[in-house]
Amino acid sequence: MFNSNSLNQNSPSIIRKSSSPNPNKPASSPALTCGPNTGPAALVADANPGDELQFFWTGADKSNWLHNTGPMLTYLANCGDVTCDKFNTSAKWFKIDQVGRKSEGSSDWVQADLMTGVPATVSLPSNLTPGNYLIRHEIIALHLATSFQGAEFYPTCAQLKVGGTSTGAPMQSEHVSFPGRYSDNDKGIYDPDVFNVRATYVFPSPQIASFVSGSSDAPAPSSGSSPSSSKAPSASSTKGALSPSATSASSNSRAGKSCKLKKSSCKSAFAAAASATMRLRHVSRVMRCRRACSAD
Incomplete structure (x- = not known):
């Protein structure tokens, strides 16, 4: 498991450290890339197509996430020939996953599950080209x-x-680019009907990349306490966990982030890496990942 670094701590991590814990807005803010004033992290984690990542979101005081309304979205950016710890230019992102309400007409969002301490779960595309990526x-x-x-x-x-x-x-x-893709007027961002269960929620563009298996922009189906996804996860993937910490109900609440990467029993296991902790005033994140095993 990898934890993100706190503002006064510099332990090695794969998570890029932010300079501020506050909510990021408006949609044109430079902080929309990876958080405010982020730079390359010290470590890079090995992964395989189909690996399942878990993001644990908590408060800086390790309390559970406090928000329950809105989508969770996941993007990748290819860093090219260099590893991403040496990559700090304007990344071009493509979407691989998005979750919103648990079902059409439901008032419950997948995000609300974070309030019980469960992680957001995302699978890397099972057919993803090898390379260096920011997630x-x-x-x-x-x-x-x-x-x-x-x-x-x-x-x-x-x-x-x-x-x-x-x-x-x-x-x-x-x-797409961040900032740049989102606008404060976009559907799914400025949403006067967000609490109207009869109104269909429209995810902010772009759509999930077409090569991602089972990609769809339909609302995610209910899956109990586990976050559901609008793309079908790889059947060969094993469960891991990438965890960010939650925000509080007010913009003055505190939070922190952390990320954990565990070795699996696969023949080609993840490279070992030191764990670090990152605390933000409003949000905290943790990341854990296990590789998908393949037959020898």
Whole structure:
């Protein structure tokens, strides 16, 4: 498991450290990339296509996440020939996952499950081309989104090196930039009907990249306490956990982040790496990941 670094701590991690714990807004804020004033982290985690990541979101005091309304979205960006600890240019992102309400017409959001301490779960595409990637997991808290610029953005980024021999990749037209893609007027960001269960929630664009198996923009089905996804996870993936910490109900609440990477029993296990802790005033994140095992 990897923890993100606190503002006064510099332990090695794969999670990029932010300089401020506050909610990020408006949609044009430079902090929408990976958080405010982030730079490369010290470590890179090995992963495989189909690996399942878990993001644990908690408060800085390790209390459970306090927001329950709004989507969670996951993006990847290819760092090219260099490992992502050496990559700090404007990344081009493509979406691999999004979850919103548990079902059409429900008042319950998958995000609310974080309040019970369960992680947000995301699978890397089972056909993802090998390479160096940043993964960006984001919560958009919409409890104030009935007002213009009321949405609160909580992005976090971690550094991965994906192995394998797959060839799945996004089309050029599916790449986006942060900031730049979102607007404060976008559906799913400024949403006067966010508490109206009869109104269909529209995720902020872009759509999930077309190469991702089972990609869809439909509302995620209910899956109990486990976060559901609008893409079908790989059947071969094993469960891991990437955990960010939750925000509080007010913009003055505290939170922290952390990320954990566990070795699996697979033949090619993750490289060992030191654990670090990151605390933010408003949000905290943790990341854990296990590799998908393949037959020898």
